[in-house]
Amino acid sequence: MVLIDLVRRFRPDIPVLFIDTGYHFPETLAYRDRLVARWGLNLVVVGPDTTVAEHERALGVLYETDPESCCFLRKVLPLHRALERYDLWLNARRRDQAATRRELLAWEEQVLSGGRRIAKVNPLWNWTEIDVLSYLAVHDIPLHPLHAAGYPSIGCGPCTSLLADPDDPRSGRWSGTRIECGIHRR
Numbered sequence: 001m002v003l004i005d006l007v008r009r010f011r012p013d014i015p016v017l018f019i020d021t022g023y024h025f026p027e028t029l030a031y032r033d034r035l036v037a038r039w040g041l042n043l044v045v046v047g048p049d050t051t052v053a054e055h056e057r058a059l060g061v062l063y064e065t066d067p068e069s070c071c072f073l074r075k076v077l078p079l080h081r082a083l084e085r086y087d088l089w090l091n092a093r094r095r096d097q098a099a100t101r102r103e104l105l106a107w108e109e110q111v112l113s114g115g116r117r118i119a120k121v122n123p124l125w126n127w128t129e130i131d132v133l134s135y136l137a138v139h140d141i142p143l144h145p146l147h148a149a150g151y152p153s154i155g156c157g158p159c160t161s162l163l164a165d166p167d168d169p170r171s172g173r174w175s176g177t178r179i180e181c182g183i184h185r186r
């Protein structure tokens, strides 16, 4: 939301991509809709070809048996397909979020699943959690409602739990067994 607020001030019509895996918390969808309405965002919902029911009928409960494939089918492929229309991807990862992000640079390149290369820019790369919370407070932007309930990193419902390690904000993702879904793999 910090990144969206910063960018929308210069480009109010910038496409904001939301990956709807079908497994989001209702609170996430309501939070998204609230901010989309408040700012009049140009929301672009991207998602997999199958509904959750079709997906589970064909493959079972993949988030339990093979979360790597579940994320690939329901997050990575839909997002990369949507990014084919663009040359630049702005995203809000920060160095302080996880060990996998410590070397994050402001400007990177992303190879899409189809092989095309686009620029990937991380404007908040050196922001801290305190910077983010301060920005939200100063600009009166609400936090995701589950944040206050103890979930500092929120993804799909079945793969988000309370923190396994209170010092690691992403340790509640995939029950601590993985900390990245794969959309940022280059």
Ligand code: SF4
Binding pocket: 021, 023, 062, 063, 066, 067, 068, 070, 071, 072, 074, 075, 155, 156, 157, 158, 159, 181
């Ligand atoms: S986060 Fe979980 S439910 Fe969501 S796409 Fe990945 S494995 Fe599937």
